[in-house]
Structures are given as C-alpha cells and as structure tokens.
Amino acid sequence: MGKEQSPQVNRRTTRSSSSTTPNSKATGEVSKIISSTKSLTVNDLVLSDESVNLEELINYFPHRRMQILELIKLLGPLNSPMIPLFVYGGASTGKTSTVLEIFKHLSRPFIYSSCVTCYNPRILFESILNQLLLHRKNESNGYSSAKRCEKPSDFVNLLRDALSTLIDSLKGDVGKSNSKKSASHVNGRMIYLIIDNLEHVREWDKSSNMLPFLFNLYDILKIPEVGLIFISKTSLDTYHSDTGYVEPFPVYFPDYTEGDLRQILLKNQSNPKLYSSFLDAVLGPFCRITRRVDDVTAAISPLYKKYCEPLDDTGVIPNKDTKSELYRYINPYISQSLKETFHVPSQPTLEASASKDKTKRKGITKLGVRESLDKIDFHMSTCAKYLLISAFLASKNPATLDASLFDSTGGAGNQKRKRKSSGKSMEQKESKEQELLVKGPGTFPLERLLAIFQCITSVAEYSPDDEDPQIDGQGADGWDSGLMSDVLLQLSSLCSSNFITKGGSCPLEGAVRYRSAVSEDMALKVARSLKFPLSKYLYRT
Amino acid sequence: MGLESLAEQAQILLRSRLCNPNFIFSIFSNSPDSNYSKLKYMISSSITEACNNSVLLLGPRGCGKVAVLELVLEDLLKEYPDMISVIKLNGLLHSDHNCALKEISRQLCLEHQLLFSKMASFDDNAQFMVSMLRECGLAHKTILFILDEFDLFAQGKQLLLYSLLDAMQSVTSQAVVVGISCRLDADQLLEKRVRSRFSHRKLLFLPPSREDLQRLLEHILLLPMNSSFPHEYVAAFNDKLLKIFADDKFKETVDTLSYCDSTVNHLLRFLFSAVSRMDLKSGLLSLENFKAALSTIQRQPKLEALKDCSILELYILVCMKRLEAKEQELRNFNSIMKEYKSIHDTFPSSDYYARNVCLRAFEHLLQRELISFEDNRGHGQSTEFRPVKLLISWPELYQGLKSYHSCPLILHKIMDREG
Numbered sequence: 034m035g036k037e038q039s040p041q042v043n044r045r046t047t048r049s050s051s052s053t054t055p056n057s058k059a060t061g062e063v064s065k066i067i068s069s070t071k072s073l074t075v076n077d078l079v080l081s082d083e084s085v086n087l088e089e090l091i092n093y094f095p096h097r098r099m100q101i102l103e104l105i106k107l108l109g110p111l112n113s114p115m116i117p118l119f120v121y122g123g124a125s126t127g128k129t130s131t132v133l134e135i136f137k138h139l140s141r142p143f144i145y146s147s148c149v150t151c152y153n154p155r156i157l158f159e160s161i162l163n164q165l166l167l168h169r170k171n172e173s174n175g176y177s178s179a180k181r182c183e184k185p186s187d188f189v190n191l192l193r194d195a196l197s198t199l200i201d202s203l204k205g206d207v208g209k210s211n212s213k214k215s216a217s218h219v220n221g222r223m224i225y226l227i228i229d230n231l232e233h234v235r236e237w238d239k240s241s242n243m244l245p246f247l248f249n250l251y252d253i254l255k256i257p258e259v260g261l262i263f264i265s266k267t268s269l270d271t272y273h274s275d276t277g278y279v280e281p282f283p284v285y286f287p288d289y290t291e292g293d294l295r296q297i298l299l300k301n302q303s304n305p306k307l308y309s310s311f312l313d314a315v316l317g318p319f320c321r322i323t324r325r326v327d328d329v330t331a332a333i334s335p336l337y338k339k340y341c342e343p344l345d346d347t348g349v350i351p352n353k354d355t356k357s358e359l360y361r362y363i364n365p366y367i368s369q370s371l372k373e374t375f376h377v378p379s380q381p382t383l384e385a386s387a388s389k390d391k392t393k394r395k396g397i398t399k400l401g402v403r404e405s406l407d408k409i410d411f412h413m414s415t416c417a418k419y420l421l422i423s424a425f426l427a428s429k430n431p432a433t434l435d436a437s438l439f440d441s442t443g444g445a446g447n448q449k450r451k452r453k454s455s456g457k458s459m460e461q462k463e464s465k466e467q468e469l470l471v472k473g474p475g476t477f478p479l480e481r482l483l484a485i486f487q488c489i490t491s492v493a494e495y496s497p498d499d500e501d502p503q504i505d506g507q508g509a510d511g512w513d514s515g516l517m518s519d520v521l522l523q524l525s526s527l528c529s530s531n532f533i534t535k536g537g538s539c540p541l542e543g544a545v546r547y548r549s550a551v552s553e554d555m556a557l558k559v560a561r562s563l564k565f566p567l568s569k570y571l572y573r574t
Numbered sequence: 575m576g577l578e579s580l581a582e583q584a585q586i587l588l589r590s591r592l593c594n595p596n597f598i599f600s601i602f603s604n605s606p607d608s609n610y611s612k613l614k615y616m617i618s619s620s621i622t623e624a625c626n627n628s629v630l631l632l633g634p635r636g637c638g639k640v641a642v643l644e645l646v647l648e649d650l651l652k653e654y655p656d657m658i659s660v661i662k663l664n665g666l667l668h669s670d671h672n673c674a675l676k677e678i679s680r681q682l683c684l685e686h687q688l689l690f691s692k693m694a695s696f697d698d699n700a701q702f703m704v705s706m707l708r709e710c711g712l713a714h715k716t717i718l719f720i721l722d723e724f725d726l727f728a729q730g731k732q733l734l735l736y737s738l739l740d741a742m743q744s745v746t747s748q749a750v751v752v753g754i755s756c757r758l759d760a761d762q763l764l765e766k767r768v769r770s771r772f773s774h775r776k777l778l779f780l781p782p783s784r785e786d787l788q789r790l791l792e793h794i795l796l797l798p799m800n801s802s803f804p805h806e807y808v809a810a811f812n813d814k815l816l817k818i819f820a821d822d823k824f825k826e827t828v829d830t831l832s833y834c835d836s837t838v839n840h841l842l843r844f845l846f847s848a849v850s851r852m853d854l855k856s857g858l859l860s861l862e863n864f865k866a867a868l869s870t871i872q873r874q875p876k877l878e879a880l881k882d883c884s885i886l887e888l889y890i891l892v893c894m895k896r897l898e899a900k901e902q903e904l905r906n907f908n909s910i911m912k913e914y915k916s917i918h919d920t921f922p923s924s925d926y927y928a929r930n931v932c933l934r935a936f937e938h939l940l941q942r943e944l945i946s947f948e949d950n951r952g953h954g955q956s957t958e959f960r961p962v963k964l965l966i967s968w969p970e971l972y973q974g975l976k977s978y979h980s981c982p983l984i985l986h987k988i989m990d991r992e993g
Contacts, residue, residue: 103870106850113586114593116846121875123882123942186667186677246666252640253664257593268875271943276725276756277635282843283873288882321885322931323938372928473906473959550956 074167078142079219085138094131095300096293100286104135107282108260111141111221117251117261117279121268122286125327128264129229131286136227141220142203147229154243158188161226165195185246189253199224200258223258231265235272248278291320294329306350311340314360318371332370339366417523418559421549422567423485424533425556428474428549430572432481438570439488476536476546479524486520489565580807581857584797588849591794592842595641596648599838601793602638602786603645609777614646616775620750621654621716626742628751628772630724633779635756636839640722642779643752647718659685659710660718665726671734674727675699678719682706704741711748724753728763735764739771781836787828790838791819794845795859807857814858824861827868834872844871876966879942880974885925885982886935888975889914891944892985894964895971899992907936907958921984933958968992 087105091098107118120128129147136143144164151157159178163170168179182188203222234243246253251261261281269283289297295312302308315333323329340363341347344355351359413421430438527533528547536546549556560567591597603610613629620627631639650658661681668674679699683690686706694702710717719738721727727735742749751772753760761774782790795815797808818824831844847867852859883891893913897905911932918926927935937957939945948961966974972989975981 107847109589109850110582110586113589115589116593116843123879184667184670184673186673189667190680242666242669249666253666257590266941267943268873268879270875276723279635279839280843282846283870285873285878287878321925322927322935323884323886324882325938328934372931473908473956552956 076219077167078144078164078224079136079140084140085134087138090134090138093134094127095296096289097127097131097286100284101131101135103284104132105139107284108135108139108141108225112223114257115223115260117248117263117281118284119269119281120262120264120284120286121266123288123325124266125325126286126288128286132227132262132264136225139220141223141225142199143225143227145227145229148233149230152233153237154185154188154239155183157228158182158185158192162188162191162195165192165199165224185242189250193254193256196224196254196256196259200256223260225260225262227262227264229264231263232267232271241274244272245274245276245278248272248281252279288324289326291316291324294320294324294326297326298330298333304348304350307341307344307347308337310351310356310359311337311363313356314340314363315367318367322371336363336366336370339363413559414523415563416520417527418563419490419565420482420486420520420523420527421532421551422556422560422563422565423482423489424477424527424547424549425474425551425553426489426567426570427477427482427485427547429553430570431475432477434572435481435485438572439485474549476548478544478546482524482547483520489570577807577857578854580803581852581854584803584807584811584857585849585852585854587797588795589846592846592849595638596644598790598794598842599638599641600645601790602642609779610642610645612777613642614649617646617718617750617752618650618653621650621657624711624714624716624748626747626749627775628739628742628753629775629777630753630755630760631777631779632755632758632760634781634837636837636842637779637781638838639754639779643720643754657714658716658718660720661685662720663722663727665721665723668734669723669726669729671731671737672696674734675703675737678703682717700737703737707741707747707749708744711744711746714748717749719749719751721751721753724755725757725760725763727753728760728768732765732768735768736771739768743771781832782838784832787832787836787841788819790841791828791845792816794842795849811858814860818859818861818864821861824864827864831868831871840871844868847871876944876970877974877977879944880966880971881978882942883939883944883978884935885980886927886932887939887944888978888981888985889917889925890932890935890939891964891966891971892975892988893917894945894962895968896988896992898964904961905963906961907933910936917984917988921987923982923984925982 085093091101094101104118104120107115109115120132122128133145144161146157146160146164148157151160159180159182162168162180162182163178166179168174170176170178180191182191200222203219203224228247231247234240234247237243247263251259263281268285269280272278295309295316298312298316299305299308315336316329319329319332340359343359343362349355524533528535532549532551534548534550536548551559557567599610602608605611609631613631616627616629631643633639647658647660651660659682661678663674663677668677675696676694676699679694679702680690682688682703691698707717738751741747742751757763758778761769761772761776764772792815796812797803799805799808801808831841844864844867847870848859848863851863851866853863880888880891890910893910894905896917897909897913902909911929914926914932936945940947940957940962944966945962945964948963975985975989
C-alpha cells in the first residue's frame, strides 16, 4: 500500500530491487552488469549509472524543492560529519525515492536497508553488514550472510570493524584517484546508513530495546565518518521509550496539496490538455477523500478511460464545448466511483489454494467490500460451511434466544418471536441491536457452537420432510452424524485461517471463547451456497 | 571563488565540532568545581591509592555525562599510562549478563593481548574476569568499568552488577565502576545485595545555565585565529557572529530554544541546522540562519499531520471528538459512523461518503497515528469493532481546523459548539 507506484516515482530503484539475484533482497548491488561471480568493490555502494544534476533532480520531484535543498544542506559538503537525520511524512510522499535520488546526485556511498524486508533484528543487522562487507549472497556461498549476528552487541563490534575497513579503503581510494586517473566515482569518505520504514520496528518483539539502540547507534559507534538517516511514516513523537533516546534531526515531507497532485498526475501524459480538463472534473471530489498519490492514481485511471470513450481521437485538444460535453458524460461515473473507491476486485480463481483463500478473505472482511456476488470464490467443505454459519449465528444472536430459535420445529421460532414483540420490547431490542453493531460480534463457548451446529445440520438433514421448501436435500447429501467426528478439526482450521477467532478465556467459566470474524454478507453468501435459510435464524428487530 | 571554498572549509570545521561532544564539553574542564574536576579527582585518587570505587553519573540526556567521562579518561590515560585498562559496556547492548561478561572478557583479552575464545561459557568468563581483577590488582593496574545506560543493567536479576561488585570486595582487586544513567533514581533500582556493595557517590549533570550557554556558543562557533584560514576571513566571520550574539533578537531565539529543552544536545542540533544553512556566497552566518533553524527544530507533528488530512478524515476526527465529549464509553468505527450519519442528517452536505470509503479514511488516520487502537489484544477482531482513542488534544484539533485552509464551515461550527 505504502509503496510508491505513481508515475512520477516509479523510478524508485534501490540497488536491491534492480538486482538480479532472487535471494538478495538486501544484498543486491548496483547493476546487473556485474556478474555474481565478480567480487564487489566500493564503487558498488554508489548508486550511479549516470549522474543527475541538481536541476534535473528538483524537476523530477514536483513540489519537493524545499525538502531536497534542505536535505542536501544537511548532508553538507564532502567529508563533513552529520548528526542523524529523521525523515518523516505520510505514505507516498516520496521520502525514500527523494533520499535515494539525492545520493545518486551526490554519488556518495550509502547503504540502504528497509525494516519491511528486514523484518527482525537479525536480518536487519546481517543486511547492513553484508552490504558493508561487499558480500553478496549467491550459490557459491549457499546464500548465507557474511557474518552471523543476532545480538546488538555483536552487531556493533562487527559494524565498527566493517566500517573502519571500508572507510580506510575509501581514504586510500581518494589518495589514489588524486595521483592516478579517477578510477572510482565514489565521492568522499563518509558512509551513510539509511534505515527505511522505521515505524515497523515498533512492532518487533524487542522493540523497547531495539528503537533506542538504533537511535543511539551514532553515539555508540562514535565514528564521525558515518551518517545515519532514518525514514519513517510517523513523526518522532510516536516513538515512545521509557528513558528517552538521542533525538535525531527531523526533516518533514508534507503531503501533496491538490495543486501538487495535479502537476504530478499531469507528468508523462500523452495529451496534457485533455488530461488537464479531465482532472478539472475529477480531482476536486477525490481530494476531499484522500490526497495520497497512490490512492488517487488507482482511483482515477479507470475513469480516464471512460472519459476518453466518446472521443474518436485521444490526441484531440478539447475546446470549451467538448469539455462541457465530456464533463456531463463523466459526472455520473465520478459519483459512482466515489462510492466504490478502493474496493478490491476479486478475481474468480479456480485453483484457489488455502493460503490464497486466507489472504483474499482477510482482504474482504477488512475492507468491507459489499459486492453482491452470488458465489463465494473459494472452496470450503460443507461441514466447514455449516460451522461457519453456526459460528456466525452464535456471535450474532443472544444466547438466551437459542432455545426459541432452534427448537424441534426449526423455523417456527421465527413466528414466535414476532408475536412477542410489543412496543417496549421493540425498543429494548433496538438498543440491543445498536449495541451489537457497535460492540461487534459476541463471543461464545465451544458447547454453544456445537449445539447450534447440531441443530442446523439436523434441520438440513430432515429438510425434505420439513415445510420449508427452500431447503432441498442435496446440501445434506452424504451428510451423516459420522462426520461430526472431525468437527473439531474443521474448527481449528477455521480458527487458523481467521474465519473464527479464539478469544481469551472467560474469567468465570475458564473455557476458551470464540468469535466469528465474517461479515454478514459473507455469511449470507455461504448460506446461499448451502441453500440454508440463514435469515430465518437471525435475530433482528 | 576562494571565498566559497573557504566557507565550505569553515562549515566542515563547525560541523565536525558539533558532531564531537568531547570538543563541546572541553570548555568545562578548566573550572575547579565542575563535574570534570570532581570526577577526575575521584578516579585518579582511587588509581593512586589502589582502592576500589564506584560512582554514578546522573542527569538528563544530552548533558555531557559520557563526554566529560571521556575527557577525564583521555587525561588519565596520559597521566597514568599502563596503569588503567578501560572496559566499556552499554546497557542497550549488554543488559543480558551472559552477553555482558563475554564482552568484558573480549575487551580484557584485547587489552592484554590474550586470545579470546568465542566459545567460552558464562562460568569461564566469570572466572576469567575474577582472576583478571586479581592479577591486575597485584600488578597495581586499575580496571575501569564504564556502564552506560546503567538503569538497564538493573533489570532482571542484576547478576552482572552483583558478580562485578562482589569481585571488587576482595582486598587484592583494584577496580572502579562508573555507571551512567539518565534516570535520577538509578541507585534505587538496585537490589539490596547489590546496593550494599555499591558506594553511593553520585555526580549530577544539569543543563547549562544561561551564562554557560553564552560561553558555549562562542566556544563552538567562533573560528580559531591560529589556523589555516586567512586572518581576514576569520576576523570577518567572528565579528559578524559576535554582532549576532549581541543582538536582542538572537537572544530571544536562544531563549525560546532553551525554554522547551535547555540541554546541550538540543542546542547542538539547533546550531547544526543553522550552520548547514550558512550562505556559502558570503561565507558568514546570519541571523536568518538561526531563525530558520529554530523553526525547523521546533516541530508540531500533530498539527502537521492534521494539515495532511483530507476533508473526510477531518470529519472522522471531529466525530471522534464529539463522541469523546459525549463521554460515550466505547468508541470504534461503527459508533463513529453513527455519529457521522447524525452530523450529516442535521447538516446535509456533499461530504457524505459510503462506508467503505470512510473505513479507508479511518485506516489512513490510524497510519498517521492521529488515532490508535486502545489495546493491542484484539488482533483477530476486524478493524470496525476495535475500540479506538484519539491521540490529538482538543486545542490542537481546534487550532488545526482553524489553520486548515479549506475546512468545511460545518466542522468549525461543531467544534465551536463543543468547546
């Protein structure tokens, strides 16, 4: 989500991403030209195929002139020490790409590690060391790191060694290139460590130690030739620590304004005039919802296609009439897409594997996509479906009503309930309903789930004799009580795939309580696939 | 042309000064009642008298505890060569006693040209340390243990502190333990058995006074007369600086700076920003540099984040605020949506969006950390139901909305009414 994918920043390449070695997320080096057998040199710490001049750099990032100039000032002239910097700003404001491009412009050696790919301290440490030691994982070394280190104490020792050898070699290089031809294009003898996505460190296991350690790293190392740059999505005040830390120097990247967004989106357009008139119509409403580049581009790119539909020639320069005509044409689509923004289109995949199910499912419940698809787009056993439904019912309905809902006559409880509802109880129910909506699905013990499960499966079994015509026997085919044996197994697999969540144990009963995590739409869909009259059993006002 | 490269040289000099705390604090080393003199006296006397000692250096972060200690060590190493060996530990790295003992043996081995074995067990290392302490004591060599972030060593069973201080109880050993902590109650954290073995010497490090600050500024920023720089440039540079220092506006700037944080570190960051803003054409620092530096260092992250919000996100924040004002117990996405709907019912506007759009905006707010979940427990539960809290205060929100250039009038109205 946070990855910049908008047209203006898609050149964001770290050495890692442009590298060919598949396993070298963090150890990749500049170019594909260097074969993996060739040993790496200091030159590979510089990201420069062609040097970028300052003007180009500033033009390349619209509305980042202030930030670029400030960063360059703070980095200072060649070989000047620097206090740690802390670059922060919202998602997709060009923090990482700007910093990396600045280093390309300055062609100074740096090391880039992101706390997203390096998701625990060990990987982060090893990634930094690998790059410093000019080590690359490949087949010959069994894709292992240069050094194995898990603890910060080992890391500091190794880092100090690696840095001092590297700095020595840089100093040597500078001396050489003065006398001979300039073989190296490395500028200066400072080494910069860039640690990206720092906010993720807070979720690590030992974050209470890790964060102050990273912030204090400069003081611990006491090597003036090292520059530290942290990049984070959240500001410094969100990094809590008991005894504080040495605060780095903050550099802020604000979100783009509507005008900035317009310029960014206009970049690299084949027909800027047409696109600009399109943006006139579209950008305003969208900016009221979000000003994130990635979100806006994703939302308006299908609209532009729609916008161009009435035109025969997309190269045409629109005049006033066509503009207003096109505006009238696109307007209904805008309001339509404003409602649907950010929905995740679910592709019907036949070979939906278990893991895919999981991720898709999560996405659906999380984003709350309200799509009225008739079919569920993954496979699930009938038993699991019934379990899911019973879990949903157990979460939705108050436990006291179970008896009346699931008595021997099946759906009869429905009528009974209706009869009862008088004015006062209606009110009560309403407030209860509201509470349910606010508090979320309720919890239930395992026994209740199994009881409901048994009730609804027995209804399904005897459905042909029942008065309810909606249920036919097919859903219950080959469905006998023998299957009950692996219900617990099914339940645990539902739990592990996050359909049902296991809550904490109830303090009074001591048993584990469960909670259904599916939305009503999803439950209805599952029920429909079983031809199970779910709505009959739902407790509503 | 020459001027520009001179200015660059000057900038590099100033920046390396700012990044070197030992230089900064050397100014305090010549006054007799400074912490520097006290500490030096304490350590040197225990070296000459060959006794064990322990001391705590306490004070807020960025007041030069480590720097002063380093200066003292530097001097002592010159004064008593071959009589001191220094072992440095950091609570952030070595709070685990296993790891700490390993590091101690590693540094001892390095110091005495012994072979260090990575495979040595905790017990081996502990024995090694004790025997080294004895040997050094016999050779009249003092071992200085420097424990940075001392409070972190006091976590858990304090095994390291105990074994260290216990080993120092014998007559033969000769060691000094210096603990550094920003917790003023660091000695209260110790267990009874450790505390009884610890001498309760404490040195308090405080932020500099106003006069000291002035001296510090001159010490840091003035260029040295006897250096590679041409005399005229140094004279011009220093003249301009002294003029700035005398300026009332500059004094005001420094006052506002030390008003919120008067530690030296804060000052250094401020000066760093000012120095890196120096105009290379004129080669001199100007008052504007300092003013600009002040504005970059005094950030208001919540207001910045508020400025980045979209209109819809502001609506959600105001809804949250209203729920808070109503003292509703449970606030989550669903209750916010109810509030949002009621606002829309009373003041119909075009800013009424579908639920999933709002959910997305809600998630953006979570990312910006303007709101956060109340607990970390309900991982399984979906976002809509988890209770959230507002991380921005009422005045901040009010101020932020006022300065938001296209904020809808309705929101202002609601905020005014709530206030």
